[in-house]
Amino acid sequence: MTQRATGSFKGWLYGSGVMLLCVWVLLPIGLIGLGAFGGRPAVYQWPKTLMPASLSLDQLAVFF
Amino acid sequence: MAKAQDLIFLSTQLRPIDEAQKVRDVILKGAPKTSYVVDEPSPFTVRMKAEVEANKHTISLVGALHGELQPLLPMGALEPIDDVAASLKDRGIPAGLMDLGKLGTGKQMYIPWMQATYVMVVNKKALPFLPAGADVNALTYQQLAEWGKTMNEKTGQRRLGFPAGPKGLFARFLQGNLYPSYTASMVTEFRSAEAETMWNDFKAVWAQSNPNSTSYDFMQEPLMAGEVLVAWDHIARVKDALQQAPNDYLVVAPPAGPKGRSYMPVIAGLAIAKGAPDRKGAAELIMHLTKPETQLITASEVGFFPVVNATLPANLSPGVKLLAEGVAKTQTAKDAVVALLPVGLGDKGGEFNKVYVDTFQRIVLRNEPVRATLDAQADVMRSIMAATKAPCWAPDKASEGACPVK
Amino acid sequence: MPTSRWLPYLLIAPASVFLAVFFAVPLVQTIVLSFDGGTAGFFGNYQRMLGDLNFNVSLRNTFMLVLTVVPLQMMLAIGMGLMLQKMQRGRDVVLWIWTIPLGVSDLAAGLVWLAILQNTGYLNTFLFHLGVIDGPTAWLNSETPVTLFIAVAVAEIWRSTAVVLVIIVAGLQLIPKEFGEAAEIFGASPWQKLTRVTLPMLKPSLQSALILRTVLAFEVFAAVYAIGGRNIPVLVGEAYVWQRDNQNYSVAAAYAVLIMVISLAATAVYLRLLREKPEARA
CATH class of the missing domain: 3.40.190.10 (Periplasmic binding protein-like II)
Structure with missing residues (x-):
C-alpha cells in the first residue's frame, strides 16, 4: 500500500467513525420525534414503521 | 388556569389527563366555578397536612378514596358535614355507604361520590x-x-x-x-x-x-x-x-x-377541608356531583359508578x-x-x-x-x-x- | 484597607448563604430524619434498610452500573474529544450534535430508549425484518435481567457521555500544541503521544469528569425507572419507593444518607488516586 492509500483509508475510517457517532446520538431522538405523532396506538403498533400508521397531532394538545 | 377566587377541588381520583379534562369540561358543567386539581395519594396527604399545619387554606373540596380520607381525620383536616348529608337525604345513597363516610365518628365526614371495583x-x-x-x-x-x-x-x-x-x-x-x-x-x-x-x-x-x-x-x-x-x-x-x-x-x-x-369495592368520597375558603361553594359542588344526572355522566365518561339511586340508561x-x-x-x-x-x-x-x-x-x-x-x-x-x-x-x-x- | 479585606467574603456570601439554606439545612434534616426511628431505636431505619429484600440487589445493581457505564463513557468521550481535535472542517457542527443529549432530561432519555427497546419497539422491528425474531420479544423484564441491564447501561451512556465530552474538549484545548510537536520531533508514535503527553496533561480534566460522572452515576434513577420500572432496583429508586409508595420518610432518608456516603467515598478515592504530586508541578 502506498503512503497515500493508507492516508485515505485512515481518513475514511475516521470520517465513518464521526458519522457513526452522530447517528448514535441523533437516531433515538429522530425515532421518538416521529413516534410522538402516532398517538397511543403507535406505542403498540407492530411491526413499527418509520412514520406511525396513525398520524395525529392530538398528543401535542397536552401542551395547550 | 386556577384563579384565586375559584373554588379549589383537589382530587386523587380521575387523575389521568384525559379523565381530568372530562371532569373539567363535562362533569363540572353547570357547577359553581371550580378549578379541578389532581394529585397522587401520597403528595395529596402531605399537601393536606401542610395546609393544616401552616393554617393557610386554599383547598375547599377534597375527593379521594375512603382509605385516603381516613388519615386526614386525625390530622384535623376534615370538616364535619352533617348539614350537607341532611340536604341530600333524598338522593338514595345506601345507608351502609353513608355510614362508611362517618369514618367511625358520630358525624358525617365525607359524602360517598362514586364507586368501582x-x-x-x-x-x-x-x-x-x-x-x-x-x-x-x-x-x-x-x-x-x-x-x-x-x-x-x-x-x-x-x-x-x-x-x-x-x-x-x-x-x-x-x-x-x-x-x-x-x-x-x-x-x-x-x-x-x-x-x-x-x-x-x-x-x-x-x-x-x-x-x-x-x-x-x-x-x-x-x-x-x-x-x-x-x-x-x-x-x-x-x-x-x-x-x-x-x-x-x-x-x-x-x-x-x-x-x-x-x-x-372501592368507594371514593367528597369531603370539605377544615378552614375551607369556600365552604358554601364546596357544599353546592357536592350537591352537584351527587345529582343522579351527574352521577350517570360520571359513569359514562370515566367509568366510576353511581353511589346514588340512579338506573343506568339503556343508551349507555x-x-x-x-x-x-x-x-x-x-x-x-x-x-x-x-x-x-x-x-x-x-x-x-x-x-x-x-x-x-x-x-x-x-x-x-x-x-x-x-x-x-x-x-x-x-x-x-x-x-x-x-x-x-x-x-x-x-x-x-x-x-x-x-x-x-x- | 478594610474594604479590600472584606470584599472577598462579601462576594462569596450570597453563594454561601444559598448553599447553607438550600443544601446544608436539608442535608442535616435528612441525617436527623434517618436516625429518627420512633420505637425502632437509633439505627432502626438503617436496620430496616439493610434488612429489606431489595437492598442487596439495588446496591449491587447500582455499583455494577457505575462500574460499567463510567469507564465506557470515559473512553468514548476521550475518543470523541481526540476526533474533534483532529477535525479541520465541521468541528463545531459535530460538537454541537454530540452534545445534544446534554439537553435531554434523564427521564426523557429513558423514555426514548424504552420506545426503541420495548416489545413492539424499533429494535425488535429491525430484528424482525432481518428475520432474527418472529414477533415482539421482551428484553426488559425481570426474567431477562442481562438484556435489561445492558439496555439501562446503553441509555445511560447515550445520555451522559456528553457531559464528560465537554469537560475533556475544554481540557484538550488547554494543552499547548508545542508539547505534541516536540514529542513528534523526538519520534514518538501516535500511541506514545497519547499515553505520555495527552493523557497526563489531561489529568485534571479527567479527574473532574470522573468525580462528576461517578457521583451522578450513583444517583442513577429516572432512566432506570423509565426502562425497567422496579425490575432493576437501584439505590435512589428504593429511596423513592420508600418515600412515595411506602410513605416511610425515615427509611428513605437512610437510603439518601447511604448514597451520599458512597458518593463522598468515591470522590475521596479519586482525589487520592489522581492527586498530582507537588514536586511534579513545575
Whole structure:
C-alpha cells in the first residue's frame, strides 16, 4: 500500500467513525420525534414503521 | 388556569389527563366555578397536612378514596358535614355507604361520590382455550392457571396479565381478591396453611402470566395491544380497551378460591377541608356531583359508578355497559365475599401494601420457600398492626384492639 | 484597607448563604430524619434498610452500573474529544450534535430508549425484518435481567457521555500544541503521544469528569425507572419507593444518607488516586 492509500483509508475510517457517532446520538431522538405523532396506538403498533400508521397531532394538545 | 377566587377541588381520583379534562369540561358543567386539581395519594396527604399545619387554606373540596380520607381525620383536616348529608337525604345513597363516610365518628365526614371495583377482562379470542367444564363467569384459580397454560401452548405466549408495575394496583389483587378467596381473611390468616396452598396455586397462575406483568400499570394497554388476553384490574384502568372494541371483550368476576369469590369495592368520597375558603361553594359542588344526572355522566365518561339511586340508561356506551355488567356479576356472584379496603392504617398504608408485594416477590419471583417467607412477612405485618392499632376490617372478624396475625 | 479585606467574603456570601439554606439545612434534616426511628431505636431505619429484600440487589445493581457505564463513557468521550481535535472542517457542527443529549432530561432519555427497546419497539422491528425474531420479544423484564441491564447501561451512556465530552474538549484545548510537536520531533508514535503527553496533561480534566460522572452515576434513577420500572432496583429508586409508595420518610432518608456516603467515598478515592504530586508541578 502506498503512503497515500493508507492516508485515505485512515481518513475514511475516521470520517465513518464521526458519522457513526452522530447517528448514535441523533437516531433515538429522530425515532421518538416521529413516534410522538402516532398517538397511543403507535406505542403498540407492530411491526413499527418509520412514520406511525396513525398520524395525529392530538398528543401535542397536552401542551395547550 | 386556577384563579384565586375559584373554588379549589383537589382530587386523587380521575387523575389521568384525559379523565381530568372530562371532569373539567363535562362533569363540572353547570357547577359553581371550580378549578379541578389532581394529585397522587401520597403528595395529596402531605399537601393536606401542610395546609393544616401552616393554617393557610386554599383547598375547599377534597375527593379521594375512603382509605385516603381516613388519615386526614386525625390530622384535623376534615370538616364535619352533617348539614350537607341532611340536604341530600333524598338522593338514595345506601345507608351502609353513608355510614362508611362517618369514618367511625358520630358525624358525617365525607359524602360517598362514586364507586368501582376490580374485575377480570377477557378477550373473546381466549374463550376457545377455556378448560373443559369451566364457566368463564365462575372460574377458580386452578382453572385460570389451566386456561393460561392452554393459551400459552396454543398461542406460544403467556397471555394472562396482572398490573404488577410500579403504578399498578397488584397489591389490591393480593389483598382483596386472592387472600380472602383462600383464607376468608386479609390479615389474621396471613401465614395460615390455607395461605400456603394459595401461594402454591398462584405460582401456577403466574407461570402463565406475561413476563411483562411486573411492568404493567394499567391493563388496558396490553389488552388493546393483544399482548394479554385475560387481565385483572380496576374497572377505570381497563375502560379504554372496552370503549375501543366493546365487541372483543367480556367482563367477568375475578376467580374464586376455596373460601369464595372475594372482591374489593372501592368507594371514593367528597369531603370539605377544615378552614375551607369556600365552604358554601364546596357544599353546592357536592350537591352537584351527587345529582343522579351527574352521577350517570360520571359513569359514562370515566367509568366510576353511581353511589346514588340512579338506573343506568339503556343508551349507555357499550364499553361502559360491559363494565356495569361486570361489576354487577362480581357483586352478585353466589359465592361473593366482600373484602374492604384497609381501614385505620394511616400513613402505614404503603408499608401494608409492601408486605403483600414483598411476599409475592419472594415466593413467586424469587422462588423462596413459602412457609419461611410467610412466617417472616407475618412478623412485619404484626409490627404494622401493632404500630397502627388498627382493628380488623372485613372479611376479618372484628377485633378488640389491633388486628391480630395468627 | 478594610474594604479590600472584606470584599472577598462579601462576594462569596450570597453563594454561601444559598448553599447553607438550600443544601446544608436539608442535608442535616435528612441525617436527623434517618436516625429518627420512633420505637425502632437509633439505627432502626438503617436496620430496616439493610434488612429489606431489595437492598442487596439495588446496591449491587447500582455499583455494577457505575462500574460499567463510567469507564465506557470515559473512553468514548476521550475518543470523541481526540476526533474533534483532529477535525479541520465541521468541528463545531459535530460538537454541537454530540452534545445534544446534554439537553435531554434523564427521564426523557429513558423514555426514548424504552420506545426503541420495548416489545413492539424499533429494535425488535429491525430484528424482525432481518428475520432474527418472529414477533415482539421482551428484553426488559425481570426474567431477562442481562438484556435489561445492558439496555439501562446503553441509555445511560447515550445520555451522559456528553457531559464528560465537554469537560475533556475544554481540557484538550488547554494543552499547548508545542508539547505534541516536540514529542513528534523526538519520534514518538501516535500511541506514545497519547499515553505520555495527552493523557497526563489531561489529568485534571479527567479527574473532574470522573468525580462528576461517578457521583451522578450513583444517583442513577429516572432512566432506570423509565426502562425497567422496579425490575432493576437501584439505590435512589428504593429511596423513592420508600418515600412515595411506602410513605416511610425515615427509611428513605437512610437510603439518601447511604448514597451520599458512597458518593463522598468515591470522590475521596479519586482525589487520592489522581492527586498530582507537588514536586511534579513545575
